Amino acid sequence: MSWFQWSLLRPLAKGMVLVALGLGAGMTACRPPVEPGPARDGQAISASATGTLELWANGEAFLREGLVSKEGWALQFEHVYVTLADITAYQTDPPFDPQGQGELQAKALVSLTGPLTVDLVPERALLGSLEAPPGHYNALAWRLVPAAEGPAKGYSLWIEGRARPAEGEGEAIPFVLKFSPELAFVCGEYVGETRKGFVRAGQVADLEATFHFDHLFGNGSLPPKDDLNSAALGFASLVKLDPVDPVSLEQGLKAGSQPLEVDWGSLQEGSPRAQAVLQSLQSLGHVGEGHCRASSGGLGGTGSLP
Amino acid sequence: MNSVWPKRIPFSPSWQLSWLALGLLLSPPAWGHGVEASWRAVPTFEIQARYDSGEPMRFARVTVFAPTNPTLPWQEGETDGEGRFWLQPDPELKGLWQVRIRQAGHGGVVNVPVGEEGMQAEGIPSPSSPGFGPLQRGVMAACVIWGCLGTALFFSRPRPFQGPELPDSPVDAAALSQD
Numbered sequence: 001m002s003w004f005q006w007s008l009l010r011p012l013a014k015g016m017v018l019v020a021l022g023l024g025a026g027m028t029a030c031r032p033p034v035e036p037g038p039a040r041d042g043q044a045i046s047a048s049a050t051g052t053l054e055l056w057a058n059g060e061a062f063l064r065e066g067l068v069s070k071e072g073w074a075l076q077f078e079h080v081y082v083t084l085a086d087i088t089a090y091q092t093d094p095p096f097d098p099q100g101q102g103e104l105q106a107k108a109l110v111s112l113t114g115p116l117t118v119d120l121v122p123e124r125a126l127l128g129s130l131e132a133p134p135g136h137y138n139a140l141a142w143r144l145v146p147a148a149e150g151p152a153k154g155y156s157l158w159i160e161g162r163a164r165p166a167e168g169e170g171e172a173i174p175f176v177l178k179f180s181p182e183l184a185f186v187c188g189e190y191v192g193e194t195r196k197g198f199v200r201a202g203q204v205a206d207l208e209a210t211f212h213f214d215h216l217f218g219n220g221s222l223p224p225k226d227d228l229n230s231a232a233l234g235f236a237s238l239v240k241l242d243p244v245d246p247v248s249l250e251q252g253l254k255a256g257s258q259p260l261e262v263d264w265g266s267l268q269e270g271s272p273r274a275q276a277v278l279q280s281l282q283s284l285g286h287v288g289e290g291h292c293r294a295s296s297g298g299l300g301g302t303g304s305l306p
Numbered sequence: 307m308n309s310v311w312p313k314r315i316p317f318s319p320s321w322q323l324s325w326l327a328l329g330l331l332l333s334p335p336a337w338g339h340g341v342e343a344s345w346r347a348v349p350t351f352e353i354q355a356r357y358d359s360g361e362p363m364r365f366a367r368v369t370v371f372a373p374t375n376p377t378l379p380w381q382e383g384e385t386d387g388e389g390r391f392w393l394q395p396d397p398e399l400k401g402l403w404q405v406r407i408r409q410a411g412h413g414g415v416v417n418v419p420v421g422e423e424g425m426q427a428e429g430i431p432s433p434s435s436p437g438f439g440p441l442q443r444g445v446m447a448a449c450v451i452w453g454c455l456g457t458a459l460f461f462s463r464p465r466p467f468q469g470p471e472l473p474d475s476p477v478d479a480a481a482l483s484q485d
Contacts, residue, residue: 095402095417136376191406191413195377212411227359289413 049201053110053132055087055140056208059120063213068166069235070218076172077121077161081152082211083145085114087127089197089207090139098188098293104141108133117147120211127209137197138189140207140287146180155180155264157281163235166220174259177238181264181278183285184295185209191290208288215283233280238262351393351418355385355407362389366409373401373420395420 059080066076088111090096096104110130118125144156152158157179162172190196190207199205218232239260264277282294355363368391370381385391385407395403400421407414 095415099414189415191408191415195371195406198377214411227357227361289408289411291414 050131050133051199051201052204053089053130053137053197053199054204054206055089055112055127055130056124056206057082057084057118057120057127058124058208058210059213060210063121063211064123067214067217068220069163070220070222070224070229070232071234071236072166072220073163073235074166075161075163075217075235077159079151079158079160080120080213081117081147081150081155081158082120083115083117083147083152083156084127084209085116085143085145087112087114087116087142087209088140089130089132089137090141091135091137092139096139096186096188098186098291104139104186106139108135110137115145115148117150117152124208129204132199132205134199134201137199137205137207139187140190140197140209141184141186142209142285144181144183144185144285146182152178156182157284175239176259176261178262179264179277179281181281181296183281185285185292186294187285187287187292188290190287192288196288210286210288211284212286213284216280231280231283233276238277348394348397349420351395353385353391353393353405353407353416353418355389355391355414355416357412362387363407363409363412364389366407369406369408370395371404371406372396372399373403374399376404393418397421 063077063080066074068074088109090104090106091108092105093107094102094105096102110132112128112130114127116127118127146156147153147158155178157177159177159179160175162174164170164172187209197205197207214228215232216238218229218234219226222229239262278296282296285292285294353368355366357363363385364387366385366389368381368383368385369379370383370393371377372380372395380395380403381393383391391405391407393403393405395418397420401419403418403420405416405418407416
């Protein structure tokens with residue numbers, strides 16, 4: 001290539017590079033936002049022909065019928081209060097994967113602000129019915145927050161019941177377990193016998209925030225080394241958590257009708273015990289059998305986790 | 307026996323051929339067992355289902371939903387002894403196929419893209435980076451080509467002469483020639 005030819009092409013080459021840089025920057029700036037829009041209380045994003053979306057909370061048969069903890073304590077529940085806020089159903093595209101790394105990308109959403117306190121023991125609890133634009137609501141999110149009023153005031157989760165040894169003789173010990181941490185759950189599509197969340201104009205669909213209490217207490221019908229039992233705290237461990245007034249279940253049995261009471265507020269901030277409880281509570285939230293991405297909004301009562 | 311009727315039915319060779327042709331025409335088609343087989347390549351997706359612990363979901367229930375009817379199962383089956391399931395979707399039904407896997411109160415879903423736009427080699431979710439459109443892809447390709455061309459031109463440009471410096475004045479030139 002002669003010097004003359006090069007002198008003609010050199011400005012052209014520089015121009016090409018500048019044009020390429022400019023186009024690249026422009027494309028980056030024009031990317032669509034990936035964050036979901038703000039939640040609205042019972043208000044649909046688009047108001048065409050709408051259907052109804054019912055939002056429910058369910059503690060499953062474990063709460064209604066009782067369960068045997070991983071250490072062999074038969075638990076019967078009288079009240080299990082949970083307080084939910086910002087319960088939001090999303091239409092996501094691509095479908096949100098709670099076990100992946102991607103953010104939730106919403107096309108439409110409907111939301112209940114709350115907070116709403118429900119007792120999960122008697123039956124599946126209706127949180128609310130929302131007018132919703134048609135589509136598949138394939139993600140659900142909510143926060144567990146301390147109740148502002150009512151029987152569980154100050155606590156996001158209140159578990160009240162009776163425990164007795166599953167084998168042999170023994171009186172039932174009343175117990176109350178009170179937890180106040182704020183937790184957030186972001187879940188994908190409901191997983192169960194049927195698919196849920198398909199809203200059609202003029203019809204009713206439903207979604208469900210499901211709480212798996214076997215993840216907290218373990219399941220005595222499974223082997224001790226089962227993954228679920230390895231991860232669960234168990235009932236006896238929960239009762240021994242109170243560092244101020246540590247009691248054992250054996251002491252409780254002798255004490256008779258005095259209820260065993262464990263208050264999250266007595267746990268030391270950031271202690272291994274608090275971390276273990278928090279981790280176990282984060283595994284409670286599901287959508288049917290589908291898993292959720294959980295995070296803690298800090299300890300209620302006495303402090304917060306890092 | 308002196309029968310009369312055979313004499314009335316023509317049995318000459320030409321008539322025999324005619325009878326044969328008529329018989330063939332009247333034969334039911336089910337008597338034939340012709341086989342026609344063809345083949346075509348269809349995509350197959352291997353799905354591996356595991357628990358959080360890494361343990362395979364062995365013999366778990368699998369339900370497949372096609373994008374055309376997301377509420378009616380298109381196929382039902384189960385994983386094998388290593389937690390694997392092979393999905394052979396109808397390639398004509400393009401879109402997201404959903405595979406639901408459930409066992410002992412635990413479940414999960416896998417979304418498999420089928421079709422030219424959505425086909426990918428692995429189901430590694432990357433929803434945080436939205437896909438680029440055809441125009442954006444074209445512009446990006448053009449930028450890369452321009453960049454390569456510019457780089458090539460830069461390195462192929464003529465370089466200035468690198469020999470000894472020439473003297474600036476005739477005196478210096480004379481001194482140089484005496485050396």
